[in-house]
Amino acid sequence: MSGQSAAGPSNGLRCLEGGAPPPGLGGDLRAIEHLPPRVLGDFWEILEPNLGAHIDERAAAAVSAFCEARRVTPGDIASPVKACRYLLRRAARQGLAVDDLRADIRALCGEGTPIEDLVAGWYERALPLLRREIVLGALSEHSKLALGVDWRLDTIRMSQDGVAIETPVVLMTFRYREGERRRRITLQLVPDVVEELRAICNKIMT
Numbered sequence: 001m002s003g004q005s006a007a008g009p010s011n012g013l014r015c016l017e018g019g020a021p022p023p024g025l026g027g028d029l030r031a032i033e034h035l036p037p038r039v040l041g042d043f044w045e046i047l048e049p050n051l052g053a054h055i056d057e058r059a060a061a062a063v064s065a066f067c068e069a070r071r072v073t074p075g076d077i078a079s080p081v082k083a084c085r086y087l088l089r090r091a092a093r094q095g096l097a098v099d100d101l102r103a104d105i106r107a108l109c110g111e112g113t114p115i116e117d118l119v120a121g122w123y124e125r126a127l128p129l130l131r132r133e134i135v136l137g138a139l140s141e142h143s144k145l146a147l148g149v150d151w152r153l154d155t156i157r158m159s160q161d162g163v164a165i166e167t168p169v170v171l172m173t174f175r176y177r178e179g180e181r182r183r184r185i186t187l188q189l190v191p192d193v194v195e196e197l198r199a200i201c202n203k204i205m206t
Contacts, residue, residue, distance in 0.1 A: 013107060014100045015090040026108035028083035032115050037141050038070045039077065044122055051088065051126055053133060088123050092130035098123060136177070147175045147182070169195055 010101065013019035049062040063074050091101045098120050105116045139145045150173045156165045175185040189197070 013090075013104045015087060015094055015096050015104050017165055022086070025083055025086065028079040029087065029105070029115060029119070030109050030113070031083070032080045032118065033113075035077070035080065036070075036072070040118075042066075042070070043080075043118075044125060046077060047081060047084055047122060048126070048129070050085055051129060053137070063103060084119060084122060087119065088126045089130060091123060092127055093134065097150055109196065143178075145177045149174050167191070 013021050030042070032043070045064060049059045052059070058085040063077075067074055069079070087104070089100075091104070093198075096104075101123050102116050102120050105113065105119050136145060152171045154169050154171060156167050156169055158164055167201050168191060170189040171186055172189060173184055175182065175184050177183075
């Protein structure tokens with residue numbers, strides 16, 4: 001995996017550009033070693049929804065379902081999840097190579113820790129997600145950024161003037177982000193505009 005290699009002072013973390021880690025980070029990370037196998041084997045399942053910049057309803061629901069299925073409490077996994085989230089997000093922001101992240105894990109947890117392979121593997125899975133978040137965040141700072149679209153096909157049969165129209169119309173709702181705000185806008189597209197949009201998309205994708 002490609003990434004920036006940062007040397008950093010020997011007493012600091014590379015993901016923090018040589019800065020000292022927050023108090024307790026190493027201990028919270030080492031708590032992974034004490035998780036029961038039924039939790040550790042599926043840990044990515046609970047880590048992934050908690051990697052975002054904001055802990056939303058999806059993350060809270062994932063925690064509840066995960067803990068109920070594996071007979072643990074949210075408190076049992078809170079510290080390891082929090083430590084991994086902090087470390088992986090910081091590493092992604094630096095574009096850190098996986099070998100440099102491994103060095104940070106050893107600095108926090110000691111040589112020969114089994115945590116190293118686990119967290120390095122989670123980082124490789126998390127990096128595309130976190131990079132996408134960083135890119136979207138940078139773009140949305142300057143203008144509206146489309147996040148997705150929903151559509152529905154309707155037919156207009158008659159206008160208020162009693163004129164028979166009988167023409168299809170597509171309703172497209174664009175979900176977009178502007179700064180930290182998420183909004184929606186719905187547009188009506190008649191067939192010739194849909195054809196124009198299809199031609200544009202075909203040209204872009206070829």
